[in-house]
Amino acid sequence: EPEVTQTPSHQVTQMGQEVILHCVPISNHLYFYWYRQILGQKVEFLVSFYNNEISEKSEIFDDQFSVERPDGSNFTLKIRSTKLEDSAMYFCASSDSGQETQYFGPGTRLLVL
């Protein structure tokens, strides 16, 4: 069964460093998403992406964040200058239409020291 994959599974970085989180969505899907889950809290929407542009972003998704689909298979989330409060589990998701079920990857646990 096709699945969303994410790398790395864990990332530790120093405050102020840039990190790039990688996702490979399900191959025939067209809509891509990032969510995050701070430890012990609910899962929060960050951004949706379709047709090589951002469809919607939350207030969390400020200028420190960017997304890119650099080729036909990868979808990345970049945090330009990490803060302590960026420590969280980051989930990538994809769907084959904007109104359909989203399938989630296993997540990348990011720890900012």
Add this chain to the structure above:
Amino acid sequence: GDSVTQMEGPVTLSEEAFLTINCTYTATGYPSLFWYVQYPGEGLQLLLKATKADDKGSNKGFEATYRKETTSFHLEKGSVQVSDSAVYFCALSDRGSSASKIIFGSGTRLSIRP
């Protein structure tokens, strides 16, 4: 804005007990409703969904019915197993944009005793 409220955990039950996890939602339109499950150390897995009023989603013995009149989507299972121990998230799909975002409840941790 749209929101989801689900019962606080943790919930601890004995094996073969009946499970209910309550979930209510607030939405301006007609969202799709979901239950996602997160097993220890893993990501989010779709457990079941319902896309319109009175639909019943079911999977692995779990069921939930989309109740528009009470804006609820309670999760039930007749006989839980130890392997059902996980965190359960109720969620809705906000259809306000072309790429619907999912809005999650805060999660309910379920522990099943052998």
